[in-house]
Amino acid sequence: MDADNVKKILVIDLAFIGDVILATPTMRALKERFPEACLTMLTIPLTADIAAMNPYVDEVLVYDKRGADKGLLGMWHMARRMASLGFDLAVSMNFALRGAVVARLAGIPHRLGYDAQHAKFFLTMIASHQRDGIKHETKNHLEILRPLGIDDKSVDASLSMRVPDNAKESLEKKRSERHIPEDGYLALCPIGSYARKNLSTATAAHIVRHFSQRRAIFLIGGKAEAKQLEEIASLAGLPKNNVLAGVLTLPELAAFLEKASCLITVDTGPLHIAQAVGCRTVAIFGPTDPVVWGPRGENDVVLYHKTDCSPCWGKGKCEKRTLCIAGTTARDIIKAVGR
Secondary structure, three states: OOHHHOOEEEEEOOOOHHHHHHOHHHHHHHHHHOOOOEEEEEEOHHHHHHHHOOOOOOEEEEOOOOOOOOHHHHHHHHHHHHHOOOOOEEEEOOOOOHHHHHHHHOOOOEEEEEOOOOHHHHOOEEEOOOOOOOOOHHHHHHHHHHHHOOOHHHOOOOOOOOOOHHHHHHHHHHHHHHOOOOOOOEEEEOOOOOHHHOOOHHHHHHHHHHHHOOOOEEEEEOHHHHHHHHHHHHHHOOOHHHEEEOOOOHHHHHHHHHOOOEEEEEOOHHHHHHHHHOOOEEEEEOOOOHHHHOOOOOOOEEEEOOOOOOOOOOOOOOOOOOOHHHHOOHHHHHHHHHO
16 A cells, blocks of 8 residues: 555544553554554544544544444444545454444445454455454554554554643642642542452552552542442541542543552553553552553553453453452552552
8 A cells, every 4th residue: 555645544443441542552653654644533432532632643533323323324424424534544443343334334445454243344454353462452453554564563562642731721720629739649540340350448448548648649430430439538538529530531630640649540441541641550450461451661560469260351250259359458559559
């Protein structure tokens, strides 16, 4: 493919926060391969703000597949919208069929994606969905670029994020309201996307109680986690003001973590945001594999009490009396933060 003839690229990534952040090296590689092309990312509403902070993305479009663009009719309307924008190349980042179908319906001439779920019938270039060994998800994502002649093993796989000025400005108001220092504070994110990832309430409260005597610490999470986070705060004697459950937008969270001394977290989206803004991270793993999803910074620490059934990725019935993540104690975490 002649790079000079590729002026507009559509990258379709309809996955979650972590996946979109970890696609940053793929976007970097595309920008290097097609330096004159405009790079557009198609995301779900949840991750649009994350995609907009990618330094290699020129434009973000939203596919509300569970709302306004739901169903086959919604897919058709989305494809017609894409067709009107004149993309030369589409890259579908997910194993799901939807991205490949939309690219085909949109009449995009060059369509790259995985050979999973019969997507190859809608593509002009095909990447294998079989992973080349166990490695970090950033490097897994890069494998999709092989049909373009891009050597995924030589690409810079680091993360980066540009935090918008308006997010920094809006965070300043919340700093004042919530008594958040300008820097030097800790953040704890104890709740993941499913229960097996979570720190226990007692472990999280122990960590908060220990550090709140030494410096400011804040509990972070979404609105859905407010009750659990407030319970942890109550048990630890932490003011309710320090519970930031659904308080920060994703860009504000990036600005908040950029100035934090350390994020203590389970395997979830804020872990990857912290990596992209250079926040030191202590990451606690249980049912997932830190080789694939863990932090990679020089000053980061991974705590992983591996059991014979881990990683299980949260699938199937757990036969253990104690969740694998419980093998990492509050004392282990406190020591790691000290390091």
